[in-house]
Amino acid sequence: MIPYSRQTIEQDDIDAVLETLTSDYLTQGPKVEAFEQALANYCGVKYAVAVANGTAALHTAYNAINLSPGDEIITTPMTFVATSNAAVWQGARPVFVDIKKDSGNIDETLVESAITKKTKAIVSVDYAGRPVEYDVIRNIAYRHNLNFISDAAHSFGASYKGKKIGSLADLTTCSFHPVKGITTGEGGAVLTNNYNFYRKMKHFSSHGIDKKVEDGTIHGSWYYQMNTLGLNYRLSDIHAALGLSQLKKIDSFIEKRATLASRYEELLGDVSEIILPPNDTDLSLSAWHLYVIRLRKGGSKKRLKLFEALRAKGIWVQVHYIPVHYHPYYKKKGYVSGLCPVAESWYDSIISIPLYPFLSDEDQDVVVETLKFLVQM
Ligand SMILES: Cc1ncc(COP(=O)(O)O)c(C=O)c1O
Structure with missing residues (x-):
């Protein structure tokens, strides 16, 4: 059987995972931080937040922009359901805009006429790995004061006008499922240059918990604070070790x-x-x-x-x-x-x-x- 896609796992990937399995940290350890740093460096962005999968990445990005009931996102119907489902989880309504015949990407010439007072974000998908018209979409988003989110589940490592995907939208989500460009088994990430989004996403993906105490009170070192509502969307160090090894390739x-x-x-x-x-x-x-x-x-x-x-x-x-x-x-x-x-x-x-x-x-x-x-x- 010849599959439509499959992962590439080599001995160095196996060694990387084995090393982590016998280390002190299976999760919340140094490999996750190193993977985030390596992702950010590779894509030419300031911040990366590693999460459990590409769907969690989308949900985390939508939460970062405060996507809420009553809001709309403009997106493509030619995508995996996760792109719009994660917006529905936030209570928003996806508005589907048609695609271009040649590439299957969202037709950027139709985006502006789909904007309403309720639109909060434009969410593009680099279908099959081919970048959308980032400059055009970003211009529309900025002129209308909208967030621009790129679902780059297909396009990790691709580039547009000399820039790597990840640095071209306000928030870019990735998936590291086995059929994708690189794999961590299950895994994902959100990339951004925006510090506020970054902080919010770090909290959301780990229960809304913050170690930093806001009111300056002195507590014991066990102390943590839950300031916002979050989920456990963390990636483990085992997955991150595989990601670090894959990223080199x-x-x-x-x-x-x-x-x-x-x-x-x-x-x-x-x-x-x-x-x-x-x-x-x-x-x-x-x-x-x-x-x-x-x-x-x-x-x-x-x-x-x-x-x-x-x-x-x-x-x-x-x-x-x-x-x-x-x-x-x-x-x-x-x-x-x-x-x-x-x-x-x-x-x-x-x-x-x-x-x-x-x-x-x-x-x-x-x-x-x-x-x-x-x-x-
Ligand atoms: C365009 C797109 N977005 C999001 C996802 C969700 O990623 P994951 O399977 O890692 O949750 C996928 C996965 O197939 C996808 O193709």
């Missing part, structure tokens, strides 16, 4: 993914039945998290047939994503089909084919030949 992982993407381009470029994802440009370097092809014709029926046929041949393709507003939970909240026509027709035509750093040329050739044969059916 992010650039080489992306290089391998990009090479495989170019190879797909070379081998599939002349297959008229499919449309390939956009290439890197001087301004935008993808993290190549997913390789999403689109069927030119045939719609959902043809996609289903091809999907099942590929899986029957051991090629474990996937579909990213079912538009969020299609899910029964969101339908019950009043979201209807037809809301985002581009995303909806995009959904009918997409298949994610295998792409991960150690996909061998031989396996990639099997994918290419099988796809070329089956797509003619």
Whole structure:
């Protein structure tokens, strides 16, 4: 079976985890701090808060901006449900804006007209690893006094106009799930240059507890204070040790993914039945998290047939994503089909084919030949 994605775990990753397992700290120890520092350095931001997963990262970021009942966020329907779910947990309403046909990213030209008095944030997603139009979205956010949050679950290590993802929005969330750019098993982080957001997120992700006593009273060294309501969203030192080891390899992982993407381009470029994802440009370097092809014709029926046929041949393709507003939970909240026509027709035509750093040329050739044969059916 050739999966659509998988983690790359090598001996140095195993050694790093083993070292932590036999150390004094399994959690709340030095590896978490070191991982946060390394993440911030790599992305060129002042602060990183490591958390339990990418969903916790989104919830922590939404809490940092005080997202509350009655508020709206503007976001894309072409994402994993976590992007909007975490906003719903804060009591806010997601407003879905359609995507662009070429990249699957939110259509920045439609964002401004979706802003209302209730809008609190614009939340973009770098679909499949390709950066959104950060400059345009940031300008809109700043002109309307909105927070700009980037869900960069797909794009850790990507860059836009020479800057790493993480430094381009007010808050950037990451996921370190095994299929993502680097993994900690489960894990995530929020990146920011804003000290107030940083402090708030550190507290929120650890029960709202602060060791610093606000009123200057002298207490014993056991003392801590809970000033705000929080959760336990902490990442453990075991996970952080794996993250530190993985982080050293992010650039080489992306290089391998990009090479495989170019190879797909070379081998599939002349297959008229499919449309390939956009290439890197001087301004935008993808993290190549997913390789999403689109069927030119045939719609959902043809996609289903091809999907099942590929899986029957051991090629474990996937579909990213079912538009969020299609899910029964969101339908019950009043979201209807037809809301985002581009995303909806995009959904009918997409298949994610295998792409991960150690996909061998031989396996990639099997994918290419099988796809070329089956797509003619
Ligand atoms: C775009 C996007 N946002 C958020 C998440 C949530 O991340 P996690 O699975 O680490 O909670 C994912 C995970 O698939 C994702 O793809």
